[in-house]
Amino acid sequence: MNFIINETAQKLRGGYYTPIDLATFLCQWVLEIKPKRVLEPSCGDGVFFSGLRDAGASPKLSVTGFELNEEEAAKSKERAAQLGLSATKVHATDFLGWALENRKTKGELFDAVVGNPPFVRYQYLPEPFQAKAERVFRELELPFTKHTNAWVPFILASMTMLRPGGRLAMVVPSEIIHVMHAQSLRSYLGRECSRLVVVDPEELWFEGTLQGAVLLLAEKRRDSSEKAQGLGIYEVRGRDFLKESPAKIFATTHPINGKTVAGKWTRAFLNSETRNLVDELEAHPDVHRFSKVADVDVGIVTGANKFFLVDDYTVQTHGLERWAHPMFGRSEHCPGIIYDAKQHAANAEKGKPTNFLWFQDEAPLRYKKAKGYIEAGEAESLHTRYKCRIRSPWFKVPSVYSTEIGMLKRSHDLPRLILNEVGAYTTDTAYRIRVLNGTSAEQLVGSFINGLTSLSAELEGRHYGGGVLELVPSEIEKLLLPLPKNGRVDLRQLDNNIRSMSSQDFLTANTRIVLGDLGLSESKQDCILAGWKRLRDRRHRVSSELDAVEAVF
Numbered sequence: 001m002n003f004i005i006n007e008t009a010q011k012l013r014g015g016y017y018t019p020i021d022l023a024t025f026l027c028q029w030v031l032e033i034k035p036k037r038v039l040e041p042s043c044g045d046g047v048f049f050s051g052l053r054d055a056g057a058s059p060k061l062s063v064t065g066f067e068l069n070e071e072e073a074a075k076s077k078e079r080a081a082q083l084g085l086s087a088t089k090v091h092a093t094d095f096l097g098w099a100l101e102n103r104k105t106k107g108e109l110f111d112a113v114v115g116n117p118p119f120v121r122y123q124y125l126p127e128p129f130q131a132k133a134e135r136v137f138r139e140l141e142l143p144f145t146k147h148t149n150a151w152v153p154f155i156l157a158s159m160t161m162l163r164p165g166g167r168l169a170m171v172v173p174s175e176i177i178h179v180m181h182a183q184s185l186r187s188y189l190g191r192e193c194s195r196l197v198v199v200d201p202e203e204l205w206f207e208g209t210l211q212g213a214v215l216l217l218a219e220k221r222r223d224s225s226e227k228a229q230g231l232g233i234y235e236v237r238g239r240d241f242l243k244e245s246p247a248k249i250f251a252t253t254h255p256i257n258g259k260t261v262a263g264k265w266t267r268a269f270l271n272s273e274t275r276n277l278v279d280e281l282e283a284h285p286d287v288h289r290f291s292k293v294a295d296v297d298v299g300i301v302t303g304a305n306k307f308f309l310v311d312d313y314t315v316q317t318h319g320l321e322r323w324a325h326p327m328f329g330r331s332e333h334c335p336g337i338i339y340d341a342k343q344h345a346a347n348a349e350k351g352k353p354t355n356f357l358w359f360q361d362e363a364p365l366r367y368k369k370a371k372g373y374i375e376a377g378e379a380e381s382l383h384t385r386y387k388c389r390i391r392s393p394w395f396k397v398p399s400v401y402s403t404e405i406g407m408l409k410r411s412h413d414l415p416r417l418i419l420n421e422v423g424a425y426t427t428d429t430a431y432r433i434r435v436l437n438g439t440s441a442e443q444l445v446g447s448f449i450n451g452l453t454s455l456s457a458e459l460e461g462r463h464y465g466g467g468v469l470e471l472v473p474s475e476i477e478k479l480l481l482p483l484p485k486n487g488r489v490d491l492r493q494l495d496n497n498i499r500s501m502s503s504q505d506f507l508t509a510n511t512r513i514v515l516g517d518l519g520l521s522e523s524k525q526d527c528i529l530a531g532w533k534r535l536r537d538r539r540h541r542v543s544s545e546l547d548a549v550e551a552v553f
């Protein structure tokens with residue numbers, strides 16, 4: 001978790017500037033429609049003004065720029081003057097406030113929007129900006145969430161400033177493709193635009209940030225009779241694409257509609273054969289959404305993991321045996337899919353925190369050593385932490401139960417379910433899974449490892465710095481899970497394979513069994529596996545969240 005106090009001023013205003021070659025490329029594309037009025041909603045030091053001139057804009061082109069930071073606004077004004085852009089106006093003020101007002105008064109519309117909106121988390125925005133961001137969603141009747149980021153309302157407001165048939169060309173965070181909080185924006189763009197193209201680079205364009213960026217080219221529908229064709233993704237490596245005509249890229253990148261635009265755009269990375277196959281399998285009677293087969297609940301929230309999750313040595317030293325219960329919570333604690341007594345003993349032997357301290361009342365205070373342990377926690381102010389201070393006594397962790405199956409929140413290659421043979425507890429790094437009627441825990445754990453489920457995890461999940469995949473419960477519920485009748489997976493064998501083989505190899509081997517039992521040919525299985533690999537590889541190279549997280553599995 002990052003705190004605002006630790007953030008640089010540059011990061012807090014979202015001040016990472018666009019390289020001129022990318023700006024010029026985007027300007028080239030919008031100039032194709034011969035715009036008379038162009039908007040740059042957050043112009044920084046004015047690199048897009050240079051881009052416009054480099055791409056051949058007339059000095060008389062009317063350009064309206066906004067920039068909150070006065071120093072930067074002054075720089076961009078000076079740049080416009082040097083470029084001879086005599087009809088350019090830069091307002092050193094907030095763009096969102098202006099856009100809302102302009103919409104209310106049905107003010108001016110623009111033929112084109114270019115730029116690179118600020119990347120600032122909603123929680124870091126000053127309150128008046130938060131209110132304006134929320135108003136943008138409300139006025140467009142779009143669902144709002146406080147998980148949003150400044151770039152989302154910026155693009156929405158920019159779209160409202162665009163005339164029908166106008167073009168928006170922007171550098172945007174690559175997380176536009178998959179983050180849940182951008183769903184309103186994706187749906188809105190899908191509806192409002194005749195065509196969308198995302199230029200997706202293999203590398204990170206902005207040094208010094210982990211933030212991946214893409215180029216968004218969007219053309220607004222001329223009227224309601226014009227078809228919304230959907231989204232196409234154009235994947236590029238290096239800067240060679242800048243030599244191509246943006247108009248050609250826009251016209252020739254095949255757009256996909258329907259499901260792809262309605263949800264996360266990750267589906268657009270798959271070829272049509274794979275997309276059709278996923279849809280075909282979704283309709284198979286033995287393929288289920290995860291929520292039809294099992295319940296997902298978050299793990300135990302202790303509020304102070306270092307205090308409550310401890311090794312054997314700590315238990316012995318402080319006489320905590322009667323409150324110590326087995327637990328696991330990290331992928332290295334369980335490299336396979338079975339958490340059994342042998343694995344637990346091996347973890348304990350290595351000094352891992354294999355004990356969860358469950359104090360159910362004030363009884364430990366009656367024991368000298370245990371009382372000392374609790375007082376040591378208080379000396380570290382653990383009892384004043386939010387999760388601890390709202391319960392009484394502060395060291396009594398609520399909602400303690402274990403389930404037959406655990407699932408780690410994060411994975412490096414693919415998610416897996418873990419059969420919890422020793423009834424170990426899991427904390428907030430893992431989910432608790434309960435099987436619903438008719439399916440056995442073993443069957444669920446064994447069938448879960450297959451190309452289709454792994455691919456749907458890539459389609460539903462989100463990823464972080466370092467390319468780690470994370471699934472929240474609502475995403476897990478949507479996973480596609482084949483459960484062939486008379487499932488043949490040998491759990492012990494699979495557990496061994498996972499511990500000894502590469503993920504690609506054990507996934508392929510188990511896919512042959514699980515999807516093979518559904519009657520799917522090997523070539524179709526390979527198509528699904530190739531789709532998974534493609535998305536997994538892309539995730540590993542693109543980072544999309546500023547928080548660094550540890551690599552797991």
Ligand SMILES: C[S@@+](CC[C@H](N)C(=O)[O-])C[C@H]1O[C@@H](n2cnc3c(N)ncnc32)[C@H](O)[C@@H]1O
Nearest residue numbers: 013016017018042043044067068094095116118
């Ligand atoms: C990612 S930078 C991009 C600057 C420039 N468009 C470029 O591409 O180099 C975003 C800019 O938005 C500015 N900004 C942040 N909040 C703003 C707001 N509410 N209104 C106008 N500008 C804002 C920041 O100061 C920063 O210069």
